[in-house]
Each structure stands twice: as C-alpha cells, then as structure tokens.
C-alpha cells in the first residue's frame with residue numbers, strides 16, 4: 001500500500017510529471033493564489049493577457065480556449081528549477097507519499113500507514129487516493145493526515161483557513177488552484193464577477209467556491225436540490241462545473257460571453273469498442289459557441305492540477321527546510 005508513485009488513472013500522468021522534473025532554469029516560483037495574503041502588486045502569477053498558449057476556437061465561435069498544458073509546463077519548469085537549487089544548496093529535495101489502496105484494506109492499516117508518513121521527517125507531502133473503497137471512512141482518514149503534509153488541502157484545518165478571510169491554509173486544493181491559475185494567466189478578472197459553481201462536494205465545489213471568494217468573486221453554489229439551475233447559471237460571468245455528470249452544462253445555460261471552467265474528469269465508455277475516454281461536465285460543442293473563454297477536457301484544468309500538486313509539495317519541503 002505504501003508507494004511513492006502509483007500507476008493507476010491520473011497517477012500515471014502524475015508519475016510521468018514527477019519523472020520529467022529536470023528542466024532549464026527559470027525565475028522565482030509561484031506563490032499560493034490567495035490575494036488576502038499577497039503583498040499588493042506582488043502577483044507572482046500575473047495575468048498574461050495574450051500568452052503564447054492562447055488559442056481561438058474554430059468554426060462559429062470566438063471563444064478563447066483556456067488551454068492548460070503549456071501553463072502546466074511553465075509551472076513545472078519553475079518547480080524543477082527550485083528543486084535543483086534546493087538540491088545543490090542544501091543537498092535535500094521534496095518527497096511525496098502516495099497511498100493507493102487494495103479494495104480490501106482494513107481501516108486501521110490505512111490509518112497506521114498515514115500516521116507513519118506523518119512521522120517521517122523526510123516525507124513532505126501525503127496523498128491518499130480518493131475515492132476510498134466504500135467500507136472506509138474518508139473523514140477519519142483525512143483527519144489523521146498532518147495538516148502540514150496535506151498537499152491535497154482537504155484537511156479541515158486547511159479548508160477552514162481557506163474559508164476564513166485573512167487566514168492562510170498550508171495548502172489549497174490542487175485542482176482549485178489550477179482553476180484560478182488558468183483564469184489569472186489568461187487575464188480573466190475574477191474580482192467583482194458573478195461566479196456560479198455547480199457542485200458543492202467537500203473536495204471539489206466547496207473549495208472552488210471558497211477560493212473564488214478569496215479572489216473577491218460573488219459566488220453562488222448549485223447542487224442536486226437546486227431548482228432551475230440554468231436560470232442561475234445564465235446570469236453568471238464565470239461558470240465552474242464541478243459535478244461529475246458528463247455534458248450536464250448545455251450551451252443554453254450560459255450567458256453570452258461567460259467564462260466556462262470545466263472541472264469534470266468523467267471516464268466515459270465508448271459503446272463501439274468499450275474503450276474509455278475522459279469527458280468534462282460541459283457540452284463543449286454548444287458552450288464554445290456562447291462562451292468568451294472555455295477550458296477543454298482533456299487539456300484544461302487537469303494538467304494544471306498536477307503542476308499545482310508539485311507546487312504544493314515544493315512549498316511543504318521549503319517550509320520543512322525553513323526556506324520560507
């Protein structure tokens with residue numbers, strides 16, 4: 001069950017990323033996306049209004065495609081550079097523990113493994129692959145994680161500090177940082193904008209809403225009891241889909257010119273050959289005709305999420321080595 005890098009699903013991408021962390025040098029590294037703790041004017045991830053990565057959709061649309069791969073690459077280059085400097089400066093480097101679980105794993109065994117990683121001083125980040133097998137209590141496992149190694153940002157202390165203005169969590173959930181990073185780097189203003197998040201789960205919609213509020217958006221959250229969701233989304237400047245239902249967000253749910261962030265990573269089976277492909281929560285073909293900017297799936301938030309995980313691990317190591 002103990003593993004530094006796993007081999008299933010998104011971990012395959014993560015593993016590839018971890019192995020590719022040797023890159024040319026670059027300027028200082030990104031800080032966390034929390035304006036309340038930034039020094040004014042010190043936006044370490046400034047909006048780059050027309051980055052090289054910017055692409056325009058073809059056909060009947062002027063929407064900007066908020067592409068994530070090249071942003072992820074830029075972030076990884078910075079992480080790699082910092083790690084190299086850390087290695088040559090103090091001879092140390094960040095270490096991540098990834099816990100993957102057999103279906104029949106006993107809860108006590110899992111809690112013991114997490115606790116032992118908490119105690120290992122040369123492990124700086126721990127992630128436990130979610131969702132857990134059904135017989136395991138997610139809350140218990142997250143509670144036992146050291147908040148200082150919780151690079152997912154799911155521990156209640158980190159989530160609570162994200163919710164409270166003026167406080168600073170040790171970590172912000174990676175996909176949520178990824179969402180904001182994409183917006184900022186593509187020059188999308190968040191402050192004062194009306195944002196609607198669809199989904200309110202504790203690992204997805206909730207932290208997205210908290211982070212967008214920290215960026216001074218006016219946030220509404222929709223969930224399975226929301227009546228007429230399309231009425232609410234059609235007033236939003238920014239729509240974030242965090243549901244887990246392919247194509248739930250249709251073109252007619254959106255205001256003309258809205259910015260659409262698709263956080264969905266749904267595995268969809270192709271009935272023809274039974275292969276799987278990843279699909280978002282947004283009906284891209286419809287939404288791209290209405291939106292001013294939209295993330296694709298794959299290639300949008302996903303890759304940035306992984307680079308944000310690397311950033312969180314690096315931050316944790318720096319804290320442990322008293323470099324920040």
Ligand SMILES: NC(=O)C1=CN([C@@H]2O[C@H](COP(=O)(O)OP(=O)(O)OC[C@H]3O[C@@H](n4cnc5c(N)ncnc54)[C@H](OP(=O)(O)O)[C@@H]3O)[C@@H](O)[C@H]2O)C=CC1
Nearest residue numbers: 175199200201204222223224242243244263264265266305
């Ligand atoms: N990119 C990344 O790194 C990550 C991506 N994800 C993706 O985010 C998505 C959501 O995952 P997760 O939060 O774990 O899923 P959950 O099933 O835990 O939560 C789904 C949320 O969507 C809401 N919902 C369900 N049906 C509707 C509906 N018809 N209308 C409006 N809201 C609805 C639910 O409401 P209610 O609260 O009432 O039940 C709930 O809040 C998935 O696609 C997942 O793959 C998740 C984590 C990381």
Ligand SMILES: Nc1nc(=O)c2c([nH]1)NC[C@@H]1CN(c3ccc(C(=O)N[C@@H](CCC(=O)O)C(=O)O)cc3)C=[N+]21
Nearest residue numbers: 010127128129130131152265278298299300302303305
């Ligand atoms: N403790 C824990 N933390 C997580 O952050 C976590 C987790 N468990 N369990 C699973 C979900 C899902 N998730 C993804 C991250 C990146 C991509 C990603 O990079 N996707 C690529 C596509 C990859 C493909 O094609 O399969 C993309 O969107 O371009 C996908 C999914 C993190 N999760």
